[in-house]
Amino acid sequence: MSTPSAPDFQQRFQSPHLEDPYPLYERLRHEAPIHFSEALSLWVVTRHEDVRAVLGNPGDFLSANAFASPVPPPPEVLEVLAQGYPRLPSLVDADAPYHTRMRAIVSRALAPQRVGALEPRIRELATRMADDFVPLGRAEVVSRFNFPLPARVIGLLLGMPDADLERFRVWTEDMSLLSGGNLPVARQVECARSLVAFQHYMAALIHERRQVPRDDLTSALVATRPEEGPPLEDAELINLVMGLHFGGHETTTNLLGNMQVMLLREPERWKALRDEPTLLPRAVEEAVRLDTPLQGMMRTTRRAVTLGGAELPEGARVLVLFGSANRDAGTFQAPDRFQIRRPDTGRHLGFGAGIHYCLGAQLARLEVRVAMEVLLARMDTPRLQADKPIVYLPNFLHRGPKQLYLEWEPR
Numbered sequence: 001m002s003t004p005s006a007p008d009f010q011q012r013f014q015s016p017h018l019e020d021p022y023p024l025y026e027r028l029r030h031e032a033p034i035h036f037s038e039a040l041s042l043w044v045v046t047r048h049e050d051v052r053a054v055l056g057n058p059g060d061f062l063s064a065n066a067f068a069s070p071v072p073p074p075p076e077v078l079e080v081l082a083q084g085y086p087r088l089p090s091l092v093d094a095d096a097p098y099h100t101r102m103r104a105i106v107s108r109a110l111a112p113q114r115v116g117a118l119e120p121r122i123r124e125l126a127t128r129m130a131d132d133f134v135p136l137g138r139a140e141v142v143s144r145f146n147f148p149l150p151a152r153v154i155g156l157l158l159g160m161p162d163a164d165l166e167r168f169r170v171w172t173e174d175m176s177l178l179s180g181g182n183l184p185v186a187r188q189v190e191c192a193r194s195l196v197a198f199q200h201y202m203a204a205l206i207h208e209r210r211q212v213p214r215d216d217l218t219s220a221l222v223a224t225r226p227e228e229g230p231p232l233e234d235a236e237l238i239n240l241v242m243g244l245h246f247g248g249h250e251t252t253t254n255l256l257g258n259m260q261v262m263l264l265r266e267p268e269r270w271k272a273l274r275d276e277p278t279l280l281p282r283a284v285e286e287a288v289r290l291d292t293p294l295q296g297m298m299r300t301t302r303r304a305v306t307l308g309g310a311e312l313p314e315g316a317r318v319l320v321l322f323g324s325a326n327r328d329a330g331t332f333q334a335p336d337r338f339q340i341r342r343p344d345t346g347r348h349l350g351f352g353a354g355i356h357y358c359l360g361a362q363l364a365r366l367e368v369r370v371a372m373e374v375l376l377a378r379m380d381t382p383r384l385q386a387d388k389p390i391v392y393l394p395n396f397l398h399r400g401p402k403q404l405y406l407e408w409e410p411r
């Protein structure tokens with residue numbers, strides 16, 4: 001089903017598709033639900049039913065090498081990376097049996113009680129950040145709030161001392177830039193140095209927690225139980241932590257931004273949520289469905305597979321589009337409408353499904369709910385600044401505003 005007339009997915013990176021990819025997805029679902037994109041060298045899967053089928057069949061659709069880049073980093077960058085630890089699979093790019101063992105360890109470490117216990121600290125952080133910019137009445141909220149908050153929460157979870165959180169913020173920013181590519185080589189080298197510094201920092205933290213465990217995620221990962229197999233090595237632990245970081249940081253930032261945009265498109269939504277904050281958890285879930293922060297993920301076929309009538313060869317690289325599945329009219333009523341009380345939100349695939357289902361979903365929901373509670377309480381009649389159009393990340397996996405300029409009346 002490689003359809004020459006299929007609207008090519010490459011358009012996804014151009015205006016107006018970059019700002020609103022959903023009409024293109026709709027066309028694809030109708031005209032070429034599974035097609036080979038010459039531009040991406042990937043098979044693109046767009047319907048809910050087919051995306052679910054891929055996620056439910058990890059034996060045929062492998063996650064290994066999900067992030068393999070077609071362009072190797074320049075030698076200057078490789079030289080810096082060689083001073084760090086080897087890059088091993090994390091969870092999202094691992095398959096059984098390695099994935100099964102690692103996932104069991106991370107699930108235990110990310111226990112609901114540990115995540116739930118973070119709520120007061122998240123509220124405190126969000127309030128402190130809001131104190132800094134809300135009285136100004138206008139700000140670029142991605143850099144002031146949406147980006148730093150999840151970075152600090154991950155820092156807290158891992159047990160980093162507060163004094164190190166600023167360093168962590170810089171490393172985080174650099175590592176995101178490095179994975180996004182498209183930087184001058186000198187900047188890539190700087191970002192690679194940050195990555196290596198982060199690895200060495202984590203190695204030191206791991207050693208400390210081996211000596212003196214505390215009540216944090218790093219200590220919980222270090223202390224494997226006998227039934228979980230031999231203790232994890234430094235490189236394994238560092239890669240797990242990096243995976244948590246990559247899986248959990250940018251996605252949460254983008255969910256915050258996407259949700260803010262969604263609420264401000266129709267101003268009464270902000271007020272409705274402030275009047276009835278118990279609706280927030282449902283609004284967060286609907287935001288994940290309607291403007292999915294992680295738009296898709298890659299798989300590779302272990303053997304030739306038939307999917308939704310298409311024949312995929314062995315070794316086919318496949319992009320499953322959660323963002324498209326979540327707008328499929330075959331699954332969701334009036335899929336393009338933001339409806340907090342819709343009955344079918346629960347069927348969304350914004351956190352994936354099956355054995356790779358997001359391990360940070362509880363934390364993401366908690367962070368975004370608390371962050372929005374703080375903003376709802378502090379900002380009156382927020383709106384987009386008219387002279388500052390929203391610029392979206394030019395990225396086909398991560399969707400969210402790169403910058404979001406808002407203004408409001410402080411309360």
Ligand code: HEM
Pocket residue numbers: 055063091092093103243244245247248249251252255288292293294297298322349350351352353355356357358359360361363364
């Ligand atoms: C709004 C925020 C988030 C979204 C939309 C999101 C989305 C996803 C999705 C779609 C997957 C499945 C990927 C696949 O099937 O290949 C996933 C996996 C994962 N997520 Fe999240 N995530 C979010 C936040 C977080 C947070 C805060 C953390 C960690 C603290 C986290 C940790 C992970 C991990 C470890 C996996 C891999 C699980 C596995 O492969 O077994 N995520 N996430």
